[in-house]
Amino acid sequence: MREIRHALTKEEYEELITLSYKEQHEMLFPRGIPETWLCGYGYYGHRICLLEGKPYAEFTLGDSCD
Numbered sequence: 001m002r003e004i005r006h007a008l009t010k011e012e013y014e015e016l017i018t019l020s021y022k023e024q025h026e027m028l029f030p031r032g033i034p035e036t037w038l039c040g041y042g043y044y045g046h047r048i049c050l051l052e053g054k055p056y057a058e059f060t061l062g063d064s065c066d
Contacts, residue, residue, distance in 0.1 A: 013055030
């Protein structure tokens with residue numbers, strides 16, 4: 001597994017943490033999960049987090065084309 005991080009603004013972070021997982025997903029992927037993630041390595045979920053005090057959306061992907 002590998003993680004890809006996308007930096008968020010403070011405002012985006014504060015909004016996302018108030019939402020359910022499904023609502024976060026819809027906000028993060030308004031056009032759907034990228035096809036290369038779904039059909040390539042596999043998308044295994046996301047989390048909203050603070051790393052070293054900075055807000056991120058972290059996406060978990062497979063590390064090979066299973």
